[in-house]
Amino acid sequence: MGNQKGKVWAGLFIVAIGGLLLLDNVGLDMPNWLFKWHTFLIAIGLFVGAKHNFRNSGWFIITLIGIIFTLNNAIPNLNATHVLLPIGLVALGLYLIFKPKDSYSHKAKWRKFAQEDPLTPFTEADDTTTSSTAQKKASNNDYLDSVNVFGGSHQIIYSKNFKGGEITAVFGGCDLNLTQADFEGEIIIDVTAIFGGAKIIIPPGWEVKSEVTAIFGGLDDKRSIQPVTDGKHKLVIIRGIVLFGGVDIRNY
Numbered sequence: 001m002g003n004q005k006g007k008v009w010a011g012l013f014i015v016a017i018g019g020l021l022l023l024d025n026v027g028l029d030m031p032n033w034l035f036k037w038h039t040f041l042i043a044i045g046l047f048v049g050a051k052h053n054f055r056n057s058g059w060f061i062i063t064l065i066g067i068i069f070t071l072n073n074a075i076p077n078l079n080a081t082h083v084l085l086p087i088g089l090v091a092l093g094l095y096l097i098f099k100p101k102d103s104y105s106h107k108a109k110w111r112k113f114a115q116e117d118p119l120t121p122f123t124e125a126d127d128t129t130t131s132s133t134a135q136k137k138a139s140n141n142d143y144l145d146s147v148n149v150f151g152g153s154h155q156i157i158y159s160k161n162f163k164g165g166e167i168t169a170v171f172g173g174c175d176l177n178l179t180q181a182d183f184e185g186e187i188i189i190d191v192t193a194i195f196g197g198a199k200i201i202i203p204p205g206w207e208v209k210s211e212v213t214a215i216f217g218g219l220d221d222k223r224s225i226q227p228v229t230d231g232k233h234k235l236v237i238i239r240g241i242v243l244f245g246g247v248d249i250r251n252y
Contacts, residue, residue, distance in 0.1 A: 016043070033073040041066030048213050048241045058192035058241035060095050061170060064088050096147060096168075144189070148172035148196065157181040164188045164236075169196030169245065177201045179251075186235035193217065193245035201250050206234045208249055217242035223251040 020034065033039065042063050049059030068084045078084070144165025146153055149172055156177040164187035167174050173196050181203075191198050191212065202208065202223075212219045219238065238247065 031074065033070060036070070036073060038066045038069035038073070042070060044215060058168075058194065058243070061092060061192070061194050062241070062243060064092060096149070144176070146174050146176070148174050162187060164190075166190045166192075167198050167240075168192045169198055170194045172196045174198045175201075178206075179203050183234060184232075186237060188237045188239060191238060191240035191242065191247055193240070193242045193247060195244045197242075197246045197248070199248045199250065200238075201252070202236060204251050206236055206251075209235060209237045211237060211239045212242055212247065213240070214242045215244075217245045219247040219249065221249045223249055 045059045045063030045066060048062065068088045071084055072078055142159045142161050142163045144155070144157065144167070146155060146165070146167045148169045152173045154175045158180045160182040162178070162181040162183040167176065167189065169192070176198065179201055189200070208221060210219045219242065
């Protein structure tokens with residue numbers, strides 16, 4: 001059902017672009033800014049949002065960037081740097097603060113557990129390559145919610161009943177280590193990487209399925225092929241949007 005829905009939205013997106021180009025070619029007077037890259041960025045953002053039921057922040061960020069540059073071109077004497085950019089940053093910040101917290105049906109169920117068992121800091125060997133802005137945390141929570149804007153985080157999941165979660169990396173990055181985690185069946189990790197990225201380390205034998213929408217970016221599976229040792233099928237589904245960024249999957 002999800003793949004069929006994605007095909008429908010992709011078809012509508014292509015039809016809309018083709019229709020606009022056709023109207024322009026037959027001589028209909030249309031504004032020049034309508035065919036600029038930032039206008040297509042708005043269309044891509046709305047397409048990605050509709051495809052994922054507007055549940056993550058990636059579509060909002062892409063659409064917001066497109067709107068800022070579109071208004072700067074459509075409205076004469078409007079300085080995007082002085083006016084629209086600060087407004088856009090305020091809007092992005094408010095969205096991250098007040099965005100719906102029930103993107104997944106099981107999140108509310110496990111929120112109480114997360115409050116009773118909060119993140120605890122950990123120390124590790126001297127790491128000269130780690131940015132001073134990075135935060136290192138060990139987590140016993142069953143649900144992941146990692147937001148990295150102009151910074152980074154290194155997280156280890158110890159939960160034996162891991163439920164998946166969300167990673168947001170905007171001009172930042174997230175290193176997620178799942179080698180100590182466990183779960184039954186399948187989980188979903190929703191990744192939004194815009195001018196940023198994520199590295200996910202998983203144990204040998206886990207299956208990974210990518211449903212990521214990549215625009216000038218991608219998901220790179222760098223795992224070595226290793227057989228399943230415990231006979232249990234475990235599936236990690238990676239969804240989301242990657243724009244000018246990347247996601248690396250590793251098992252070391």
